[in-house]
Amino acid sequence: MLSGLPARIAVTALAVTGLLAAAPSAQTAPRVPGAVSATAADPSSSGVTVKMPAAVADRLGTDRKALVDAVTADVLSRARDTGGLAPATATGRLAAEGRKVVVDVRSASRDWARGVAYIEASRARHGAPEGWLYLAHRENGRWVSGLEGDREFAAHVAGSPLVGAAERWSMTAYAERAAAPRTPEAHGAQVSPAGVQANTNGLLLPWMPDHYMTLTGGPHAHDSATGHWSALDFAGGNASGLVRSSREGTATSMCGAGGGWTRVIHPGGFSTDYYHMRNATYYNGTAISRSALLGSIGTDTCAGGSATGPHVHWSLRTYDANYNGQYTWLNGRTIGGWTWWNGSGQYSGCGTRLGVTACPGTALYNRTG
Numbered sequence: 001m002l003s004g005l006p007a008r009i010a011v012t013a014l015a016v017t018g019l020l021a022a023a024p025s026a027q028t029a030p031r032v033p034g035a036v037s038a039t040a041a042d043p044s045s046s047g048v049t050v051k052m053p054a055a056v057a058d059r060l061g062t063d064r065k066a067l068v069d070a071v072t073a074d075v076l077s078r079a080r081d082t083g084g085l086a087p088a089t090a091t092g093r094l095a096a097e098g099r100k101v102v103v104d105v106r107s108a109s110r111d112w113a114r115g116v117a118y119i120e121a122s123r124a125r126h127g128a129p130e131g132w133l134y135l136a137h138r139e140n141g142r143w144v145s146g147l148e149g150d151r152e153f154a155a156h157v158a159g160s161p162l163v164g165a166a167e168r169w170s171m172t173a174y175a176e177r178a179a180a181p182r183t184p185e186a187h188g189a190q191v192s193p194a195g196v197q198a199n200t201n202g203l204l205l206p207w208m209p210d211h212y213m214t215l216t217g218g219p220h221a222h223d224s225a226t227g228h229w230s231a232l233d234f235a236g237g238n239a240s241g242l243v244r245s246s247r248e249g250t251a252t253s254m255c256g257a258g259g260g261w262t263r264v265i266h267p268g269g270f271s272t273d274y275y276h277m278r279n280a281t282y283y284n285g286t287a288i289s290r291s292a293l294l295g296s297i298g299t300d301t302c303a304g305g306s307a308t309g310p311h312v313h314w315s316l317r318t319y320d321a322n323y324n325g326q327y328t329w330l331n332g333r334t335i336g337g338w339t340w341w342n343g344s345g346q347y348s349g350c351g352t353r354l355g356v357t358a359c360p361g362t363a364l365y366n367r368t369g
Contacts, residue, residue, distance in 0.1 A: 047088075047091030047094065047095050047101060048068060048091065048101045049101065049103070050102075050103050051105070051256060052104075053105075053106070059108045063138070066142075066143050067145075068105070069143075070136060070144070071103050071117050071136060071143075071145045071147075072087065072101060072103055072117075074134070074146070075101060075117045075119065075147065076091070076101070078132070078147055078149075078150075079130055080130065080223075081094070081119070094119065094120075097122055098123060099122060100120050101118075101120075102116075102118050102303070103115070104256060106284060107162050109161055109162055110161075111138035112160050112161060113135075113136045114133070114134060114136065114162045114163075115134060116131060116132070116134070116252065116254050116256075117131065117132055118132070118303055121305040122304060123301065123305065123306055124306070125224060125225075125306060126305060126306050127222075127223040127224040128223055128231070128261075128273070128275050128305050128313055129254075129304050129305065131254050131261075131263075131303065132148045132149075133147070133153075133263070133325075134147045134148075135163070136156070148324070149323060149325055149326065150323075157171050163285070164285060167265075167285045170249045170287075171250075171265060171319070171323060173268075200268075200270065200333045200334055203247050203266070203268075203335050204244075204246045204290065204291065204366055204368065205246065205314070206294075206312055207239035207244055207366055208239055208242070208244055208366065209291065209366050209367065209368050210365060210367070211238050211365065212363045212364055213236060213363070213364070214234065214361065214364075215232065215351070215358055215359070215360050217233030218232065218340075218342075218343050218346075218347050218348050218349030218350055218351075218359065218360050219331060219340055219341070219343070220232075220347045220349075221346060222313075222315045224346065228329045229330060230328055230330055232314050233312070233313055233314070234311060234312050235297055235309065235311040235312070236363075237363055240296075241296045241297040242295075242296055243274055243277050243294045243295050243296060243312045244292060245290060245291060246264070246266070246272045246290075246314075246335070246336075247268065247290050248267070248288060248289050249265045249266040249271070249287075250283075250285055251263070251265075251294070252284060252285055253280060253282050253283050256282075257282045258280070259280060259302035260275060260276055260277035260278055260280050260295060260298055260300025260301075260302055261274070261275045261302055261303055262274045262281075262283060262294050262295070263317075264288065270316060271318075271325055272316060273314070273317060274295070274312055274313070274314055275305070275312070275313040275315075276297070276298050276299055276301070276310075276311060276312060276313050277297065277312060278295060278298030278299070279295050279296050280295035280300070281293055281295060296310075297311050315327055316330055316333070316335070330342075330349075336366045336367055337368065337369060338364060338367070339351060339352050343359075351364065353367070
């Protein structure tokens with residue numbers, strides 16, 4: 001299990017073409033007197049916001065810049081908007097859109113480091129950010145970074161002392177079985193393969209069972225633009241606005257303490273994301289139970305996007321034998337007792353249960369079967 005984040009974090013924002021890219025104020029804690037922060041003058045790190053506890057920065061010493069560069073290169077190569085671009089070009093393009101690359105180094109031990117990295121979503125539309133857990137290992141004086149879904153990440157999970165027993169079990173429980181069939185790549189009313197669909201039966205909607213929230217957005221892409229229609233939006237109801245984990249697993253607060261984005265990795269081959277929460281509980285690779293409290297519906301945009309009213313943006317991701325955490329189709333899958341179907345356009349789809357159809361604007365109960 002990851003060690004807890006210190007109460008105060010030293011945050012350094014690196015220059016973006018001469019402008020200071022400060023981390024969101026909700027995530028930035030007061031400086032500890034004498035704290036050491038990560039710095040970087042190399043152009044390859046320009047445009048990157050670094051979050052790093054002073055103790056971790058001290059432990060890494062001057063090598064912290066090389067670590068940040070390695071993680072940043074992985075992030076930019078994997079991200080949908082920057083893949084194939086040179087780092088300086090990629091960060092420049094993101095900066096022009098008012099978006100940041102964030103590398104959060106949460107722990108380090110000898111030749112290992114780990115944390116969270118993400119690219120902010122555009123604040124011009126209702127969407128969600130793209131982010132990864134990462135592990136890095138210093139091999140022959142060079143940092144080898146792995147993001148979720150990389151071969152390097154899978155290898156690091158097996159060997160890193162920074163991955164605790166509960167978290168390793170959540171990540172590997174499904175990986176020990178045969179890999180799940182891949183879902184189709186094209187949009188439209190694609191039904192998920194039965195072998196994958198069956199594994200979602202243990203997943204609840206993001207609030208307490210036998211309570212209801214109102215569906216405010218049917219299946220849509222996590223970023224509200226491209227990709228599999230993996231997300232649902234919910235608000236209101238008699239669940240008191242409390243957002244809870246869809247199943248047991250290990251939880252990580254992606255934006256850090258105070259941020260409204262949490263990822264839970266479940267042992268059944270899936271993980272789930274929860275965004276826009278307020279009063280979010282801080283987790284750092286922490287083992288949690290089903291229906292553990294994550295936060296409350298809100299309008300938080302700690303990593304970009306927008307929210308016109310309090311809600312939770314919930315997304316389904318695979319977590320297969322390759323530790324491949326990608327957003328995946330909801331179409332044909334049963335979550336919280338409701339089977340979800342794509343509509344003619346994003347947000348318009350509905351859920352069905354026992355002959356009842358629930359479309360956006362409908363209050364629906366969360367069921368365990």
